Amino acid sequence: MTTGRTLINGINDRVAIRLTVIFGSIWCVYAFLFFSLLPLAAPAWQNTLLYVSNCIQLVALPALMVGNAILSRSSDERAAADHAALVEILDDVRAELADLRQITHGIDARTTDDPTPENVSINQTVIALDAASLPGH
Numbered sequence: 001m002t003t004g005r006t007l008i009n010g011i012n013d014r015v016a017i018r019l020t021v022i023f024g025s026i027w028c029v030y031a032f033l034f035f036s037l038l039p040l041a042a043p044a045w046q047n048t049l050l051y052v053s054n055c056i057q058l059v060a061l062p063a064l065m066v067g068n069a070i071l072s073r074s075s076d077e078r079a080a081a082d083h084a085a086l087v088e089i090l091d092d093v094r095a096e097l098a099d100l101r102q103i104t105h106g107i108d109a110r111t112t113d114d115p116t117p118e119n120v121s122i123n124q125t126v127i128a129l130d131a132a133s134l135p136g137h
Helices: 002-023 026-041 043-103
Strands: 121-123 123-126
Touching: 002 043, 026 043
Parallel strands: none
Antiparallel strands: 121 123
């Protein structure tokens, strides 16, 4: 019996989504605009057209609500999958950061107390960094 309900639910979902797409299209707006102008051309049919209009509204509103709920559900599932993927990436980044901290842990202890040397060599040019060699001293 579950298979029958699943089949019916699947059909209902497809119909609701299809109606949501149809009622949400600009062509539906044009059709309803044309339909609303029909009483101008045939005033005697106004009561019948009003009845048909009310019937369309009674069908369209619930169909749109169900279709939006179904589309929202799939969006929520996609967001949950994205969240799981991002958490996995964050865990990988944290593991890599821990490895880098472990690798670079002793680097500061192996350097000298004075991090600025007196002379720096750049492309075979020696630059003195002591204050006496600066111009004006």
